[in-house]
Amino acid sequence: DGGITQSPKYLFRKEGQNVTLSCEQNLNHDAMYWYRQDPGQGLRLIYYSQIVNDFQKGDIAEGYSVSREKKESFPLTVTSAQKNPTAFYLCASGQAARYNSPLHFGNGTRLTVT
Amino acid sequence: AQTVTQSQPEMSVQEAETVTLSCTYDTSESDYYLFWYKQPPSRQMILVIRQEAYKQQNATENRFSVNFQKAAKSFSLKISDSQLGDAAMYFCAYRSPVLAGKLIFGQGTTLQVKP
Numbered sequence: 001d002g003g004i005t006q007s008p009k010y011l012f013r014k015e016g017q018n019v020t021l022s023c024e025q026n027l028n029h030d031a032m033y034w035y036r037q038d039p040g041q042g043l044r045l046i047y048y049s050q051i052v053n054d055f056q057k058g059d060i061a062e063g064y065s066v067s068r069e070k071k072e073s074f075p076l077t078v079t080s081a082q083k084n085p086t087a088f089y090l091c092a093s094g095q096a097a098r099y100n101s102p103l104h105f106g107n108g109t110r111l112t113v114t
Numbered sequence: 115a116q117t118v119t120q121s122q123p124e125m126s127v128q129e130a131e132t133v134t135l136s137c138t139y140d141t142s143e144s145d146y147y148l149f150w151y152k153q154p155p156s157r158q159m160i161l162v163i164r165q166e167a168y169k170q171q172n173a174t175e176n177r178f179s180v181n182f183q184k185a186a187k188s189f190s191l192k193i194s195d196s197q198l199g200d201a202a203m204y205f206c207a208y209r210s211p212v213l214a215g216k217l218i219f220g221q222g223t224t225l226q227v228k229p
Contacts, residue, residue, distance in 0.1 A: 031215050040123070042205060042221040050214060058216070088157065092217070099209050100147045100166055103217050105159035 006106035023091035137206030
């Protein structure tokens with residue numbers, strides 16, 4: 001079955017370390033997205049990519065970086081510059097030009113930085 | 115800028131009863147799409163229902179239906195015959211071509227279902 005795989009489910013890091021969250025999809029979707037979820041704030045967009053080798057900043061991109069070298073993969077790096085990295089991170093994918101179609105989400109990664 | 119607002123942080127309903135979750139949005143566009151997602155304790159995001167702005171008919175999916183009021187920019191979700199498995203956080207979301215396919219989410223409403 002097609003879907004989106006995020007790994008790991010839980011991630012623990014020390015402050016000052018960079019960490020990379022994995023997101024892989026086999027839905028043949030062109031577009032991929034990273035969202036951050038904090039209590040009481042809904043989901044906020046970090047970065048998105050509509051095509052391989054191209055990506056754009058979302059609303060809260062500071063302290064994060066991404067790459068899109070393959071259609072299937074969109075890893076997110078949380079750098080030491082991110083002031084408050086502890087959060088739940090969700091990756092999503094969708095058909096770039098079919099806006100009536102929903103985004104599909106992975107199961108998320110809970111990142112804890114101490 | 116497009117915004118989505120869910121003004122009810124928490125709601126509760128008795129099992130088998132009906133509950134309505136509110137959502138309003140702000141946009142100047144005419145072509146857009148609205149969605150309700152459910153996030154149970156597992157935190158998996160599950161699509162509940164979708165609505166195209168150009169369609170006047172309200173969408174329905176089994177026990178879930180929407181009341182789409184385009185002029186009022188309102189998109190409420192009605193859950194009929196509530197079940198214990200409906201307990202979750204519900205997010206209203208907006209998507210449009212102008213936003214390059216991004217989903218804009220409301221803050222979410224936590225629904226409690228009482229047995």
